[in-house]
Amino acid sequence: MAAKRISIKDVARHAKVSITTVSRVINKLPTVNPRNIKKVEEAVAALKYRPNISAQRLASGDNNMIGLVMPGYPGIFHSFFAIEIIRGVGHACESLKLDMVFHITDGRNPLTANYLGGIIFADIIENRKQVQDAMDENVPCLVINNVVQDMDVNYIAINNVKGGRLSAEYLVNLGHRRIATITGNLRTQAGFDRFDGFMKRMDEMKVEVPKEYVFRGDYSRRSARQAAEFFFSMDEGRRPTAIFAQSDDMALEVIAVAYEMGIRIPEDVSVMGFDDNPQAIYGPIALTTVRQPVFEMAEKSVRLLHDMINGRREGRIKIELEPELVVRDSCIPCKA
Amino acid sequence: MAAKRISIKDVARHAKVSITTVSRVINKLPTVNPRNIKKVEEAVAALKYRPNISAQRLASGDNNMIGLVMPGYPGIFHSFFAIEIIRGVGHACESLKLDMVFHITDGRNPLTANYLGGIIFADIIENRKQVQDAMDENVPCLVINNVVQDMDVNYIAINNVKGGRLSAEYLVNLGHRRIATITGNLRTQAGFDRFDGFMKRMDEMKVEVPKEYVFRGDYSRRSARQAAEFFFSMDEGRRPTAIFAQSDDMALEVIAVAYEMGIRIPEDVSVMGFDDNPQAIYGPIALTTVRQPVFEMAEKSVRLLHDMINGRREGRIKIELEPELVVRDSCIPCKA
DNA sequence: ATGAAAGCGCTAACAG
DNA sequence: CTGTTAGCGCTTTCAT
Numbered sequence: 001m002a003a004k005r006i007s008i009k010d011v012a013r014h015a016k017v018s019i020t021t022v023s024r025v026i027n028k029l030p031t032v033n034p035r036n037i038k039k040v041e042e043a044v045a046a047l048k049y050r051p052n053i054s055a056q057r058l059a060s061g062d063n064n065m066i067g068l069v070m071p072g073y074p075g076i077f078h079s080f081f082a083i084e085i086i087r088g089v090g091h092a093c094e095s096l097k098l099d100m101v102f103h104i105t106d107g108r109n110p111l112t113a114n115y116l117g118g119i120i121f122a123d124i125i126e127n128r129k130q131v132q133d134a135m136d137e138n139v140p141c142l143v144i145n146n147v148v149q150d151m152d153v154n155y156i157a158i159n160n161v162k163g164g165r166l167s168a169e170y171l172v173n174l175g176h177r178r179i180a181t182i183t184g185n186l187r188t189q190a191g192f193d194r195f196d197g198f199m200k201r202m203d204e205m206k207v208e209v210p211k212e213y214v215f216r217g218d219y220s221r222r223s224a225r226q227a228a229e230f231f232f233s234m235d236e237g238r239r240p241t242a243i244f245a246q247s248d249d250m251a252l253e254v255i256a257v258a259y260e261m262g263i264r265i266p267e268d269v270s271v272m273g274f275d276d277n278p279q280a281i282y283g284p285i286a287l288t289t290v291r292q293p294v295f296e297m298a299e300k301s302v303r304l305l306h307d308m309i310n311g312r313r314e315g316r317i318k319i320e321l322e323p324e325l326v327v328r329d330s331c332i333p334c335k336a
Numbered sequence: 337m338a339a340k341r342i343s344i345k346d347v348a349r350h351a352k353v354s355i356t357t358v359s360r361v362i363n364k365l366p367t368v369n370p371r372n373i374k375k376v377e378e379a380v381a382a383l384k385y386r387p388n389i390s391a392q393r394l395a396s397g398d399n400n401m402i403g404l405v406m407p408g409y410p411g412i413f414h415s416f417f418a419i420e421i422i423r424g425v426g427h428a429c430e431s432l433k434l435d436m437v438f439h440i441t442d443g444r445n446p447l448t449a450n451y452l453g454g455i456i457f458a459d460i461i462e463n464r465k466q467v468q469d470a471m472d473e474n475v476p477c478l479v480i481n482n483v484v485q486d487m488d489v490n491y492i493a494i495n496n497v498k499g500g501r502l503s504a505e506y507l508v509n510l511g512h513r514r515i516a517t518i519t520g521n522l523r524t525q526a527g528f529d530r531f532d533g534f535m536k537r538m539d540e541m542k543v544e545v546p547k548e549y550v551f552r553g554d555y556s557r558r559s560a561r562q563a564a565e566f567f568f569s570m571d572e573g574r575r576p577t578a579i580f581a582q583s584d585d586m587a588l589e590v591i592a593v594a595y596e597m598g599i600r601i602p603e604d605v606s607v608m609g610f611d612d613n614p615q616a617i618y619g620p621i622a623l624t625t626v627r628q629p630v631f632e633m634a635e636k637s638v639r640l641l642h643d644m645i646n647g648r649r650e651g652r653i654k655i656e657l658e659p660e661l662v663v664r665d666s667c668i669p670c671k672a
Numbered sequence: 673a674t675g676a677a678a679g680c681g682c683t684a685a686c687a688g
Numbered sequence: 689c690t691g692t693t694a695g696c697g698c699t700t701t702c703a704t
Contacts, residue, residue: 005474007697018675023699031673050473053451054399055697057390058680065437077423078615083413086422090408090440101401102438104426115389137386138341222618253619259595260620279414282558283589284596343681354691359683367689391681394696 006049015043026051063117065099066305071125072104075220080249080277081190081294085122085144088298096306105130118305120144122298123188140308144301145294146189147320154308154317156301160190163290163323164197164246167272170288170325171242172205175334176270180213180240182227182250184274191219194246194274213240217250224250228257232269241269241334248273248280251287255330259284270331286328293321342385351379362387399453401435402641407461408440411556416585416613417526417630421458421480424634432642441466454641456480458634459524476644478637481630482525483656490644490653492637496526499626499659500533500582503608506624506661507578508541511670512606516549516576518563518586520610527555530582530610549576553586560586564593568605577605577670584609584616584625591620591666606667622664629657 008026012019017036024032025040043049057063068089076082086102093100101116107127111134118140121131131153134141143155171179181198184191202209215230217223224245231240245251251273258265265271265285273280276291300319307313344362348355353372360368361376379385393399404425412418422438429436437452443463447470454476457467467489470477479491507515517534520527538545551566553559560581567576581587587609594601601607601621609616612627636655643649 005697009697019698020675020700021673024674027699033673036673048472052394052697054390054393055680056699058388058394058682058696059698059700061680061699063390068438072426077419083419086438087413087440090438094440094445100438102404102422102426102436104423104430109430136384221615225618256592256595256619259592279557282561283592341681345681355682356684356691356693357689360690363683369689372690388681391696392683394680394698395682395684397683397696 005052006047008049008051010047011040011043011049014047015039063115063309064097065101065116066093066302066309067101067103067116067119068122069103069105069111069119069127069130070122071127072106073125075218079219080247080275081145082122084294085298088295089120089122089302091295092299092302096302098302098306117309118142120301120305121146123190124148125188140305142301142305142308142317144297152316154304156297156304156317156319157321158190158292158294158297159320159322160193160292161197161200163274163292164194164199165201166197166290166323166325167244167274168198168201168205168207170327171244171270171272171331172202172207174242174270174331176242177207177334177336178213178238178240179207179209179242179244180215180231181209181244182215182217182224182246182254184246184250185218186216191246198244198246217246219247219250221249221253224253225257228254229261232258232261232263239269241336242272242331243269244272244274246274248275248277248287248289251289251330252280252283255284255287266330266332270334272331276326281328285330288328288331289326290323291326292323297321341388342383344385344387346383347376347379347385350383351375393451399451399645400433401437401452402429402638402645403437403439403452403455404458405439405441405447405455405463405466406458407463408442409461411554415555416583416611416615417481418458420630421634424631425456425458425638427631428635428638432638434638434642453645454478456637456641457482459526460484461524476641478641478644478653480633480637488652490640492633492640492653492655493657494526494628494630494633495656495658496529496628497533497536499610499628500530500535501537502533502626502659502661503580503610504534504537504541504543506663507580507606507608507667508538508543510578510606510667512578513543513670514549514574514576514672515543515545515578515580516551516567517545517580518551518553518560518582518590520582520586521554522552527582534580534582553582555583555586557585557589560589561593564590565597568594568597568599575605577672578608578667579605580608580610582610584611584613584623587623587625587666588616588619591623595620602666602668606670608667612662617664621666624664624667625662626659627662628659633657 008019008022011022111130119134121143123145147157148155183195186192215227255265273287273289276289280287344355344358347358447466457479459481483493484491519531522528551563591601609623609625616623
């Protein structure tokens with residue numbers, strides 16, 4: 001196939017210097033005569049030479065590829081979360097000149113990733129073993145979006161418990177007492193924590209949340225629709241005056257269902273989301289929500305990993321980022 | 337950092353065979369004595385040996401990494417298209433045991449990708465030069481979602497003109513004569529072709545499309561909302577009886593706006609989308625749309641590229657996949 | 673400032 | 689069936 005590739009030798013010959021000098025120019029080492037630099041650069045241009053990265057890596061031992069491993073459960077790719085992670089990691093890699101190797105995993109396959117300089121695990125569901133393996137192989141690792149207690153691993157996560165609390169607090173302070181919620185996927189840590197924080201804070205504030213006000217969703221619009229239809233078909237006296245949907249996407253669906261059923265948002269029911277998905281700014285009313293800095297988390301994870309790979313960082317990284325209330329128009333004080 | 341890595345030599349020593357034999361076992365070459373296979377496998381397990389992929393590549397010359405290059409224009413990551421591409425390519429790579437290196441590009445940086453076995457360009461906007469470069473460097477390339485006429489390059493695309501035609505035809509055959517459309521981003525080929533096919537077929541069928549019925553959107557929900565508000569505020573006699581939104585996402589927004597404004601879909605206005613986004617099956621009414629097989633296209637592209645890399649395929653690949661009408665509930669015969 | 677030479681870890685003839 | 693040996697293309701001492 002590929003016509004004979006041009007190697008460093010060809011460049012050296014063309015520039016009439018040794019391959020060592022060529023190597024120095026490529027790696028921008030300071031100890032090269034300007035004249036030679038110029039000659040080499042010309043040769044590189046003329047021959048369209050590109051160093052063979054495998055050889056560079058083999059010889060130098062270092063490695064600027066990082067892996068992004070994501071669980072492949074259904075729906076994840078349509079979630080705001082996944083997209084933001086990919087964007088964030090991709091962006092940071094681009095600016096740090098790292099290569100990003102993307103892996104979708106179901107946790108079964110062993111993930112032969114030893115040729116990677118480091119690995120970012122975006123959430124870990126069924127693939128904890130892969131994390132352990134990578135650590136055993138001495139590959140720098142970082143888990144994103146998961147507070148990991150039972151493994152000695154680096155992580156950077158978002159304080160979802162806090163997020164849930166923020167939401168409960170805000171709604172109660174607006175005077176609401178009949179507050180329903182639609183959970184995300186409770187098998188994910190983020191989903192569980194959001195819910196947990198919400199319930200705990202409600203309890204602290206002495207507002208009861210009856211069972212029928214808790215709908216177990218899974219982040220899909222479909223589940224949100226079911227939930228909304230269920231809540232809105234309750235009779236006036238029982239119907240919640242506020243709904244906390246634990247993702248913006250679900251909140252948007254709740255609003256859509258409301259319009260279909262002739263229920264006004266926020267006059268009849270306040271709706272609150274979670275994510276700060278830009279989609280939720282347009283639409284009939286701007287959504288009040290809890291912002292979680294996913295993109296920033298993703299970017300930061302790359303920077304941290306990069307430091308680890310280069311030995312610029314020792315010890316465990318355990319970071320929790322704070323979510324933040326974003327007040328817009330979809331929640332108003334309770335009139336009841 | 338990384339503790340001394342275990343090399344093939346260590347394994348050979350441990351198993352008391354030559355490194356060649358170890359190599360043979362690793363590569364599953366048939367000519368090895370079962371006893372030795374066993375010994376080597378045990379040594380590999382005991383030492384947790386993992387071959388160094390850079391060395392393998394350097395020595396063998398082949399390469400199972402493929403690049404996925406995507407233009408990074410705003411919004412692309414929230415589009416159904418991008419997600420499906422990533423999913424499709426990721427999935428195919430997983431099953432073919434290829435590694436996927438993901439690149440977001442703005443077309444500026446030269447994309448040093450010569451260490452890749454092949455590259456998939458997902459749509460090309462401002463980065464045609466990168467394609468040319470890759471070809472110059474003899475790297476197998478495949479462009480997705482773009483019919484490329486002016487460059488001798490492989491592509492696999494979707495016949496969007498046909499898709500636009502399908503939609504025009506269906507709506508006209510339902511008796512509609514006042515048909516409006518919201519275009520996607522016309523700077524993308526897919527967006528332009530969709531629009532072009534629609535207009536041509538309308539013309540062929542002798543149905544005029546006045547300027548005010550054409551809204552130049554950009555695939556964003558926001559643009560769809562603007563368009564819908566514009567169309568729906570026309571007075572009865574001029575208001576379109578059908579709207580062709582050139583993405584499902586936009587169609588969904590049109591429907592949302594309709595509900596907010598008290599316009600019934602499809603009784604008052606028929607709405608048609610484009611994509612076959614599964615999101616559009618739920619919601620108030622199942623959306624009639626044009627299906628474009630993006631996931632399949634992405635998967636197929638990996639398979640084709642894989643064949644090219646292995647020399648199992650010669651000559652240019654120029655494939656156009658056919659879109660297909662998906663009739664659901666959002667379009668009904670015109671009553672006017 | 674420059675070059676010669678010794679590997680990096682692995683594969684692939686080539687002998688045996 | 690197995691081992692010896694010569695590279696793959698590059699980086700990195702170590703002299704010069």
